[in-house]
Amino acid sequence: MKLSILLSAPYRKIAADGLWHNNVVLSQNLALCPLLAVTGTATNGLGMGLATMVVMVASNAIVSASRHLIPGEIRIPVFVLLIAVLVTLVDLLLNAWMHELHKVLGLFIPLIVTNCVILGRAESFASKQPLLPSLWDGLMMGAGFTLAMVTLGAGREIIGSGSLFMNASVLLGESFRFMETTVIPDYQGFLIMILPPGGFIMLGFMVAGKRLIDLKLANRKLAIHAQLQSAGAVS
Amino acid sequence: MNNTAISGPHIAASNSNSTNQIMRKVILALLPATGFGIVIFGWPALYLCLISVGSALAFEAVCLQCRGLKPGHYLADGSALLTGLLVALSLPAWAPWWIAILGSAIAIVLGKQVYGGLGQNPFNPAMLARVALLISFPVEMTTWVNPGLILLGPGPIDSLAIIISGVANPDAVSGATTLGSVKTGFSLNQTLPGILYDYSGWLALLGWERGSLGETSSLLLLASGLWLWRQGVIQWYTPAALLGTLSVLALLSHWIDPQHFLSVWVHLNSGALMLVAFFIATDYVTSPNTRLGQLIFGAGCGLLIFVIRSWGGYPEGTGFAILLMNALTPVIDHYIKPRIYGRYRNGKPLDLGQTE
Numbered sequence: 001m002k003l004s005i006l007l008s009a010p011y012r013k014i015a016a017d018g019l020w021h022n023n024v025v026l027s028q029n030l031a032l033c034p035l036l037a038v039t040g041t042a043t044n045g046l047g048m049g050l051a052t053m054v055v056m057v058a059s060n061a062i063v064s065a066s067r068h069l070i071p072g073e074i075r076i077p078v079f080v081l082l083i084a085v086l087v088t089l090v091d092l093l094l095n096a097w098m099h100e101l102h103k104v105l106g107l108f109i110p111l112i113v114t115n116c117v118i119l120g121r122a123e124s125f126a127s128k129q130p131l132l133p134s135l136w137d138g139l140m141m142g143a144g145f146t147l148a149m150v151t152l153g154a155g156r157e158i159i160g161s162g163s164l165f166m167n168a169s170v171l172l173g174e175s176f177r178f179m180e181t182t183v184i185p186d187y188q189g190f191l192i193m194i195l196p197p198g199g200f201i202m203l204g205f206m207v208a209g210k211r212l213i214d215l216k217l218a219n220r221k222l223a224i225h226a227q228l229q230s231a232g233a234v235s
Numbered sequence: 236m237n238n239t240a241i242s243g244p245h246i247a248a249s250n251s252n253s254t255n256q257i258m259r260k261v262i263l264a265l266l267p268a269t270g271f272g273i274v275i276f277g278w279p280a281l282y283l284c285l286i287s288v289g290s291a292l293a294f295e296a297v298c299l300q301c302r303g304l305k306p307g308h309y310l311a312d313g314s315a316l317l318t319g320l321l322v323a324l325s326l327p328a329w330a331p332w333w334i335a336i337l338g339s340a341i342a343i344v345l346g347k348q349v350y351g352g353l354g355q356n357p358f359n360p361a362m363l364a365r366v367a368l369l370i371s372f373p374v375e376m377t378t379w380v381n382p383g384l385i386l387l388g389p390g391p392i393d394s395l396a397i398i399i400s401g402v403a404n405p406d407a408v409s410g411a412t413t414l415g416s417v418k419t420g421f422s423l424n425q426t427l428p429g430i431l432y433d434y435s436g437w438l439a440l441l442g443w444e445r446g447s448l449g450e451t452s453s454l455l456l457l458a459s460g461l462w463l464w465r466q467g468v469i470q471w472y473t474p475a476a477l478l479g480t481l482s483v484l485a486l487l488s489h490w491i492d493p494q495h496f497l498s499v500w501v502h503l504n505s506g507a508l509m510l511v512a513f514f515i516a517t518d519y520v521t522s523p524n525t526r527l528g529q530l531i532f533g534a535g536c537g538l539l540i541f542v543i544r545s546w547g548g549y550p551e552g553t554g555f556a557i558l559l560m561n562a563l564t565p566v567i568d569h570y571i572k573p574r575i576y577g578r579y580r581n582g583k584p585l586d587l588g589q590t591e
Contacts, residue, residue, distance in 0.1 A: 191371040201345060208349075 011136055018140025025148035025203070026210040030117040035149060036199035038108050040160070043168045045153030046146065047101050048108060051094065053142025055086045056118050060138030062086075063126040070127075079122045080113075087113040100170040117145065148206070155202045160194040162187030254353075258313030260468050261514065264459035265320055268510070271455055272448040275382040276328035278394030280448050283335050284323040286398070291319025291339040298348035314353045318342050321361035321514065324449030325507060325554075326368075329380045329409075332398050334372065338364040358561045359521045362511075366554040378402075379445035380409045412445050413505050414550040417497065426494040431501070439504040446506070453504045460513025469517040472526050476533025477512045477540075478503065484541040496545060506551040508540070515553075521561045528564075528571040535560045 005011060024030050034052070039045040062082055063070075070078050091109045094102045102109070112118065121141055126134040157164055162184035169177040192198050273280045295315035296306040322338040345367075346360030347353065369376045380402075389397060402408060411419060413434060420430035438444055442452025450456070463469045481502055488496035502508065507515075516522060516536050523532050536556045543552020574580045 189371075192367050193371075195370070197367075204349065 005132070006136065011133070014133060014137050015140045018137060018142075019144045019147065020210075022144075023148060023210070024117045024141055024145040025152075026207055028117065028120075029207070030120060031115050031145060032203070034108050034111055034115060035152065035203065036196055037111070038105060039149055039153035039156055039199055040194045041157045041163075041167065042150050042153035042165050043171050044104060045149035045151075046165075046168075047105050047171045049142070049146025049149040051090055051105070051109060052112055052115060052118070053139065053146055055083065055090055055112055056121060056142045056145075057135060057138035058086050059083050059118055059122055060126040060134040061131060063122040064129060064131045064134035067127050075127060076119075076123070079119055079127075083118050083122070084113050098171070104167075104170075117141070152199070152202050152206060155206075156193050156198050158183050159190055159202075160192075160198060161189050254312050254314070257468055258317050260463065260466055262313060262317050262320060264463050264468075265317075265324065265449065265514065267455045267459055268442075268449045268452050269320065269324060271442055271452045272324065272328060272450075274385050275443065275451070276380055276448060277383070277385045277388035278391050279380075279389070279397045280328040282332075282394060282398045283326060283328065283330060283448060284320065286332050287323035287326070287335040287339050288316055288319035290336045291315045291322065291343050294340055294343040295348070298344060299352075302348070302352070309352070312353065315343060318347070318360050321510075322364050324510065325361060325365045325447050327376060327378055327380065328448040329378065329397055329402060330375055331401055334368060334375050338368050341367050354520050356520055357564070358558055359515055359518050362515055362554045362557045362561075366558060369549070369554065377415065378405050378409050379412050379415070381445060382443050382451070410445055412550065413439065413501065414544060418550040421495070427497065428494070434501070436500050436504065439501070450507045450510045453509045456509035456513060460509065463513065463517075469513065470526070470529065472529040473516045473522060473533040473536075474512040476530045477516055477537040478508075480534040480537030481508070481541050484538065488541075488545070502541070502544070506544075507553040511536070511540075511553040511557060515557055516560075521564060523564055523567045523571065525568075525571050525573050528567045531567055531571070532560055532564065535563065 006015075018024075022028060025032070025035055031052070034048055038048045059079075059082055063079060087110060090112070091102075091106075094105070094109060121137060125137050129137070154164055157166065162182065164181045164183050165179040168179040172179075193202070269284060273284070292310060292315050295310060299306040299309050319339050319342075322342050323335060326334060326338065342360035342364035346358060346363040347356045350356045388394075410416075413431070417427070417430055420427075439451075440454050442455065444451050460469070460474060464471055464474075482499050485497060485499045485502045489498045497505075512533075516533060523529050536553075539556035539559055540552050543549065543555055547555075549555070572580065572582075575582070578584055
């Protein structure tokens with residue numbers, strides 16, 4: 001099997017859907033509970049996003065591989081059980097190998113199991129698609145989710161406490177300490193952005209921003225289309 | 236549009252209370268309390284008002300421009316000016332300049348324009364700004380300056396320095412509000428007679444006490460509120476229910492335990508109560524439509540204010556109370572609908588055969 005298959009049209013579409021058009025947070029508005037709960041800093045958003053991505057890839061793979069074995073009537077309980085097992089694994093692994101991060105995210109890792117987007121991808125994609133597209137979909141949806149989490153966390157962290165990627169060394173190791181930056185020196189903080197209301201405010205602006213960009217892109221496409229048509233009419 | 240032939244029970248906007256006129260009257264009604272605040276807190280208070288109103292207008296213009304609307308027409312309705320003024324009145328009089336600008340930004344951008352502008356906002360913009368600032372900047376938002384005549388206080392130039400870089404020695408010129416000192420006193424196991432030994436009910440009524448820029452003078456705010464009522468700009472239901480509920484609760488609790496519950500007089504003359512009762516709770520946009528709904532809304536605000544003041548973590552609870560009841564307004568409006576002409580309240584047509 002060649003990796004170049006990932007550049008073929010259907011796979012490109014999966015990637016574009018996951019990263020932008022059908023983004024978990026910005027378009028589907030799913031997974032908002034962990035989103036709002038942990039994105040006080042960009043690092044926490046990154047950690048939570050990566051953990052969710054791992055679970056999503058694994059669950060998509062297992063669901064896809066066993067999709068012919070699972071009777072349709074009981075597929076939801078089976079999916080839930082599978083996801084719960086995976087989340088427990090991630091929880092224990094994080095606790096064992098990244099204990100400091102687990103102390104920060106610990107409360108929210110079990111919440112991944114209630115994260116509707118994992119069940120959503122299992123139900124709407126992996127249970128109907130072969131293994132490779134399912135793996136790719138899990139990876140891309142997870143990456144889109146992580147991107148949104150990091151952007152949201154970064155926005156809240158900069159406005160709320162004037163820093164960026166604080167405690168990145170805890171998540172990624174000592175060699176990533178350079179990422180910890182103080183954006184605004186001597187900043188006394190804007191507490192409400194760190195608190196849950198800040199998450200809602202920031203998320204609202206991000207969703208609005210995505211729709212604005214989509215609108216601009218669509219308008220540009222229409223304009224080009226109209227130009228081509230008029231050019232064709234003249235010639 | 237030129238509709239000259241009007242028949243039926245229409246109210247022509249030109250010779251009655253249009254949006255512009257309502258806003259103008261409310262602003263006019265706020266001027267006595269604003270003026271009093273400037274007289275007792277000095278030049279910094281005046282600067283704060285100007286900064287707050289100016290930045291509110293600027294943010295409104297920018298937002299309207301972003302939405303592709305002509306700013307001039309909408310700015311003229313006075314709603315941004317009123318919001319800016321209300322933000323200023325709810326700030327400590329010597330707050331730094333950026334607090335006023337940030338407050339106006341929160342009120343206009345987050346509180347009003349992102350929802351679609353005037354008439355679309357679920358929460359009162361000024362109270363949203365007040366609560367967001369109070370939570371985020373507890374020190375700046377609770378540095379209450381002592382009252383004193385403007386002529387005896389810092390001059391225009393010194394005041395500019397106070398607004399820009401803060402007071403050099405805040406402890407010398409500031410202290411706690413009545414409600415603040417009560418909360419602190421209780422945490423030190425004191426009782427009310429000990430805490431309020433130098434409390435003067437008459438000075439509190441007049442407004443000669445520490446507090447937000449335009450909220451101290453209960454007397455002026457009450458008079459302005461009554462004038463607004465006489466002008467038909469506000470109805471009496473909300474203020475009466477709010478003040479009534481709070482008074483009854485205060486009366487009962489003070490009668491049961493006078494050591495630990497404030498008297499009605501202190502409740503009515505403290506914090507933002509009069510401003511909130513007449514100018515905030517009566518906001519057309521964020522309060523219910525019906526008379527019964529407004530009575531419930533006002534009573535809910537009164538109850539919440541009493542609960543937060545008596546047992547809450549913050550000394551003053553009017554902002555939180557208003558926001559919580561704003562959130563309940565759609566629910567109240569869902570269950571208590573205005574009666575449609577020709578129909579019963581539940582929506583069924585009037586049974587004309589039965590009536591005689």
